[in-house]
Amino acid sequence: MIRDISRLSKNKFDLIVVGGGINGAAIANLAASCGASVALLEKGDFAGGTSSKSTKLLHGGIRYLENFEFDLVHESLRERFIQWQAAPYLVKPMPFVIPVYKNDKRPLWMMQLGVWLYDLLGGKYRIGHHRFLSVADITSRAPAINLDGLVGGVEYFDAQMDDARLCLENVLMADLHGAAAANYVEVESFIKDNNKRAVGVKARDRLNGQQMDIFASKIIVTAGPWSDELIEKDRPRSVKRLRPTKGVHIVYRGEISSSAFLLQSRQDKRIFFVIPFKGNTLIGTTDTDYHQSPDSVKVEEADVQYLLQEAGRVFPNINFNASKIITTFAGLRPLVADKGDPSRISRKHDIETNSSGICFVMGGKYTTYRAIAEEAVRKEMPSIASRIPYGEKYVLYGSGGCNEELKILSQRYGVSLDLVRYLQGIYGSRFGDVLNIAQGNDLLKEKICSCSSAIAAQVVYARDVEMAQNVDDIMERRLELSYLDCPTGNCRRATEEILRAHP
Ligand SMILES: Cc1cc2nc3c(=O)[nH]c(=O)nc-3n(C[C@H](O)[C@H](O)[C@H](O)COP(=O)(O)OP(=O)(O)OC[C@H]3O[C@@H](n4cnc5c(N)ncnc54)[C@H](O)[C@@H]3O)c2cc1C
Structure with missing residues (x-):
């Protein structure tokens, strides 16, 4: 894949995609695979925003069941399956254990009903079978777990994935289909015609400062938590569309269990994960409102303490301390604005086209990226929509087996x-x-x-x-x-x- 900047300003494209996270990469991939000429512009590295800071799960979202978001769960379970088929090397089914304690907000029967319903909604897209677990079953998976008040638990399946590489595979596919993809190219403003319709972007190569004008019939912005900044560039003083929330993870030395655990925080009753990760353990995440620039998101001491304390409460025999943290990372959920508790805001997405003709794709989860990309391409480029491959035929750069031993x-x-x-x-x-x-x-x-x-x-x-x-x-x-x-x-x-x- 060649970063050919001169190509960007030479041609008029059918489509400019602003933002090379998972949504932008997939839209560029799908549109290019249908024959559209596409420019994909990313101001940092591909997946350098939210799409490398996730919990790295393709999940139906078992917790959305309690918000009755059955359609979102069903769609996510199908998409999880599609990605597993397309890239089994990057997407691995993984058992998740939910231990239940005597005074938990969500009792054991509710969890049992939840995992049963989760598999039912998965139908033919299931990637494993749920189980009801006794206390002994749970301790055999995690001997260090807190036994005080433990009444049992459940096990269900989701998938662990490599978020940055899955995004990159979409960029590589877009390139393979002829798209002009470039990282470190920042869109600074929109170019409008006499009717105030957007016909292109003014962009800057961040590697050498070179300015360029890039023209296209259609512009789709997939800037994740930066979406409000781009909306503002189009129409100053616009109402904010996002309510970003910060999520922090820590990578902790050693594997606490070979199963992943979905846990309930005691402090704020939120759900968080303890997951085996590259021989160590990924613990996360926090979920707090965030009001500053997305460029300055960082891990705070309080985030780390919250995660260490909550993990320590569930595994009291492990002396969790900051010296065993390998690394930490923080990302912003680009949630579409809503009132109430951040962890209860819907992960549904929004695809809106404004009066300048610019389409903004916001919200959603990583898991449903392909479906979001398909919806955006169908809506914005109806003339090529009939060429979009059926979802279960989705192909990525490394898809396919190896013929030789x-x-x-x-x-x-x-x-x-x-x-x-x-x-x-x-x-x-x-x-x-x-x-x-x-x-x-x-x-x-x-x-x-x-x-x-x-x-x-x-x-x-x-x-x-x-x-x-x-x-x-x-x-x-x-x-x-x-x-x-x-x-x-x-x-x-x-x-x-x-x-x-x-x-
Ligand atoms: C802590 C956390 C955990 C999560 N865990 C999961 C999970 O386990 N499973 C799941 O399904 N989902 C998860 N999500 C949600 C998921 O990660 C996001 O929905 C998804 O990554 C959003 O992708 P995106 O492409 O919309 O945004 P991003 O990945 O943020 O991409 C937007 C890109 O736009 C670029 N950009 C911004 N401005 C400009 C400009 N002017 N010019 C050019 N480029 C620009 C940015 O640099 C950025 O790379 C999680 C999110 C967070 C924060």
């Missing part, structure tokens, strides 16, 4: 079978593209650092094929080394050296 491939490439499996778990059927880079150069087959199986060729591939512009793009969203518990702290320096040695 992995053992034979490992011999041909001169690498271990474990490495082939590791690469297949990241790139799906495209893992050979990474190994091809390393052909004839054994240095590129070497590990970057002792903390993971990642090899030097992946760094070069991230830069040359996946449009990574800097070490952060590689560490955080291509190879995701920043989530790992690196004992030497060497990953970053080694990555920089590889980039220097292979210009």
Whole structure:
């Protein structure tokens, strides 16, 4: 995938997509796959906004059942299945345990009804079967759990995914279908014709400051929590459409359980997760109203304390403390404005076209991104809508199996079978593209650092094929080394050296 800036201002496109998070990437992918000429503009790195800061779950949203949002749950369960079929290397079914205590707000019978209904709504899109759990079943999954008042629990299935790479796969597919995708290009304003209709955007290449005008018949803004900023650029003093809420996660050293846990906070009765994650544990999230610029969202000490305290209450035999935190991250839920408790605001999305003709896609969850993209393309580009593939035929960059035996491939490439499996778990059927880079150069087959199986060729591939512009793009969203518990702290320096040695 080439970042060809000159192409952006040379042609008039059918569609400009502003924002390269999951929604923008998928809209660009779908529209380009239907034959539209598309420009995808992202002011930072692809998935650098909310789409790499999620809890990394494709979920029906079992908790939305208590808000009676059955349509949202059913749609999400179908979409979860579609993504699992398209990218089984990035999407893994995972059992979730809900322990229930004597005085919990939601009693055991309600949870049992909930998981039963969840599977019923999933129907043929189910990815596992629920179970009712005894206290002994729960302790066998998590010996450190608090037994005081524990009356039993339930188990159900959702899926864990790699949010940044799933987004990238959509960008790579858009590129494959001929879209002009560019990261680090910021849209600064809209260009209007005499009738005040938007016909293009004024944008700036953030890598060198170059300004450009880009024209298109249609503009779709998928700026997530930045949507109000873009609405403001179109019409100053517009009423705010979003009510962003901040969600913080911590990655904690060690795996507390091989099952994921969905838990109820004692402080505010919210739901939060403790999830096995890359050999460690992901704990999150908080959910608090946020009023500042989306660019300055950060993790506060109070967020970390909340998560450590709540996790410590459920697992009292584990001495949770800040020194065992590997990393933290914060994101903003781009929720469509509503009153009341933030955690109860609907995750439904909104697709609105204003009087300038600009379409804004807001809200939603990661899980339903494909359906949101389809709805947006159908609404805004009806002439190509008939070419949109049926949902269950959704294809991503690494989709499809491998025709040859992995053992034979490992011999041909001169690498271990474990490495082939590791690469297949990241790139799906495209893992050979990474190994091809390393052909004839054994240095590129070497590990970057002792903390993971990642090899030097992946760094070069991230830069040359996946449009990574800097070490952060590689560490955080291509190879995701920043989530790992690196004992030497060497990953970053080694990555920089590889980039220097292979210009
Ligand atoms: C803490 C948290 C946990 C979550 N967990 C889950 C989960 O487990 N499962 C789930 O289904 N959903 C989850 N979600 C929701 C999900 O992550 C979001 O709905 C989804 O990522 C939103 O994607 P987006 O493309 O709309 O926004 P974003 O990913 O934020 O993308 C918007 C992009 O627009 C770019 N942009 C902004 N302004 C400009 C400009 N002027 N020019 C060019 N580009 C611009 C930004 O840089 C950004 O990359 C979670 C959200 C949060 C915050």
